[in-house]
Amino acid sequence: MSSRDNSHTRKLRWAVTIFALALGIVLCVGASRSNPPKNLLDLMVSGGTVVTMDGQRTVIDNGAVGVKGERIVAVGAAADLKRRFTAKQTIDAGGMLVIPGLINTHGHAPMALFRGIADDLTLMEWLNRYIFPAEKKNVDEAFVRWGTKLACAEMLKSGTTTYVDMYYFEEAVAEETKLAGMRAVLGETIIDFPSPDHKTVEAALEYTEKFLKRWRGDSLITAAVAPHSPYLCSVKTLTACRALADKYEAPLLIHLSETRAEVEQVRERYQATSTEHLEKIGLLKGRVLGAHGVWLSDNDIRILKAKQVGIAHCPESNMKLASGVAPVIRMRQAGVAVGLGTDGAASNNDLDMFQEMDTAAKLHKLYNNDPTALRAADVLEMATIAGARSLGMDKEIGSLEPGKRADLLLVSLDHPNEIPFYNAYSHLVYAIKGAEVSDSIINGKVVMKARKLLTLDEKTIYRKAREYRDRILQSLK
Ligand SMILES: [Zn+2]
Structure with missing residues (x-):
């Protein structure tokens, strides 16, 4: 291909690109006029039974909690929150309990x-x-x-x-x-x-x-x-x-x-x-x-x-x-x-x-x-x-x-001691053990995901703690 052909092709490409961009902007503006963008959450915990511990002690089956930054901005039915919000990150709490930390x-x-x-x-x-x-x-x-x-x-x-x-x-x-x-x-x-x-x-x-x-x-x-x-x-x-x-x-x-x-x-x-x-x-x-x-x-x-x-x-x-x-x-x-x-x-x-x-x-x-x-x-x-x-x-x-700080837990209902499930309060106090907490969110940040700590190096901590045991025993001799 000659160099003249090349420059011609380039011009054509530019023209097409500019046209596509303009069309995109027009379409976007049109779309946002007819359908305003949803409120954007940083995190949505969706599905599961939400035990709010609010003044009315509301418990929501198939509920959701919406988080923006460090705080909770919405709590309600999952379907309602999904209609009102989109989220950068969604955690599926289906089949779990969602409770305050x-x-x-x-x-x-x-x-x-x-x-x-x-x-x-x-x-x-x-x-x-x-x-x-x-x-x-x-x-x-x-x-x-x-x-x-x-x-x-x-x-x-x-x-x-x-x-x-x-x-x-x-x-x-x-x-x-x-x-x-x-x-x-x-x-x-x-x-x-x-x-x-x-x-x-x-x-x-x-x-x-x-x-x-x-x-x-x-x-x-x-x-x-x-x-x-x-x-x-x-x-x-x-x-x-x-x-x-x-x-x-x-x-x-x-x-x-x-x-x-x-x-x-x-x-x-x-x-x-x-x-x-x-x-x-x-x-x-x-x-x-x-x-x-x-x-x-x-x-x-x-x-x-x-x-x-x-x-x-x-x-x-x-x-x-x-x-x-x-x-x-x-x-x-x-x-x-x-x-x-x-x-x-x-x-x-x-x-x-x-x-x-x-x-x-x-x-x-x-x-x-x-x-x-x-x-x-x-x-x-x-x-x-x-x-x-x-x-x-x-x-x-x-x-x-x-309005409150986003401190919440996802708790499994899948262990034998949690089956069947009738009442959230009963299970949380009499049946569930701490080791059955699945996810933990503090101040809007996920710190434990599916029982893995994201903020601490567990292996090193446990090794160090075992070393301390020997030292402490020695010191008491
Ligand atoms: Zn004390």
């Missing part, structure tokens, strides 16, 4: 590395012979990082999307949690004796202030102030903690009335119950979450309600250490926000919130001699929206509703 309201994540180190002992023997020496000899920043990674893997794989933690080197806990893509409320433990990372209360307070500043406004990590307890913190320490929480409008986490011995000790020192003492010194204002709340009087419960203090109920830890049975039914009747927590893996010994729900329901039926005392739906409420309320975060998490 579970909220573990009390724990000490890095203690996962002490899981099973010593059991079946009295609390004091367990603490003094094993936990305190093991902590003293092993807890440093690297320990906390690997322990947190292990705990996050376990929690994600059993349906927890938000957890509450008080331990040491909490900056490392926060960084690892953020990398895992989990939501958490975290506080450095402030205690009146030297801790693994601080020799004095002043140093721990200074660290906490930096921690509060660094994580302010983060979409996953909420920094908190975490004095250990009314028996291991002086009035001076507690007052300083309250001032810091006020200054940064941060939540305050504290152990409260866990054992009878604690309450007796506090009564001897301050002539008051733990709750009365904390009220008297002005600690109970703002967002306060008390862990355990086992030994509470009617007056204590009245104070907790009046001051809107949330309680993290940890039935398995309380049972294992024989601490007692928290008055959950009385607290709920009084209108106290009661969430559910596992406590650290050393006193549980796992972080599975499904197991914790099952235990909570059965414990309070037995204790109250009443099978209707705590129903399955009540317990799921404690693990979701009531847990969120106990943290003052119920506008953000705890239910599947437009």
Whole structure:
């Protein structure tokens, strides 16, 4: 072909291309006029039974949840959402349950590395012979990082999307949690004796202030102030903690009335119950979450309600250490926000919130001699929206509703223990195990797909954790 022919062909091609483009634009404009483009979602979870935990406790068969960015924008029938939206990514939840992510309201994540180190002992023997020496000899920043990674893997794989933690080197806990893509409320433990990372209360307070500043406004990590307890913190320490929480409008986490011995000790020192003492010194204002709340009087419960203090109920830890049975039914009747927590893996010994729900329901039926005392739906409420309320975060998490953070789970209904399926609440509390959660979405991001963690390297974490076991055993010799 000659060069003249070539240039001719090129011109012709240009003309055809320009014509095609113009035609395309005309067609597009025409189409969009007659049929406006659908609202574009980043993610649609479609099909399955959606258990919303909204105010009406709506359950939608063949439902769907629409997500844009970090938030839920629509919840409804799958057919309706498909009509209204298109999505960049769709996850088919057909034949599964779609529920809000579970909220573990009390724990000490890095203690996962002490899981099973010593059991079946009295609390004091367990603490003094094993936990305190093991902590003293092993807890440093690297320990906390690997322990947190292990705990996050376990929690994600059993349906927890938000957890509450008080331990040491909490900056490392926060960084690892953020990398895992989990939501958490975290506080450095402030205690009146030297801790693994601080020799004095002043140093721990200074660290906490930096921690509060660094994580302010983060979409996953909420920094908190975490004095250990009314028996291991002086009035001076507690007052300083309250001032810091006020200054940064941060939540305050504290152990409260866990054992009878604690309450007796506090009564001897301050002539008051733990709750009365904390009220008297002005600690109970703002967002306060008390862990355990086992030994509470009617007056204590009245104070907790009046001051809107949330309680993290940890039935398995309380049972294992024989601490007692928290008055959950009385607290709920009084209108106290009661969430559910596992406590650290050393006193549980796992972080599975499904197991914790099952235990909570059965414990309070037995204790109250009443099978209707705590129903399955009540317990799921404690693990979701009531847990969120106990943290003052119920506008953000705890239910599947437009405007809330997109924290949700897809749960299988395909295992023999899930067949047949009659009632979602019953299955979630009494039949399903944490290992049957299939997918987990946190803040709009898929962090577990078909049980594979997308944010954590499981193999390396498990290898490291096994290495720590040998080191810890050696240190106790
Ligand atoms: Zn604890």
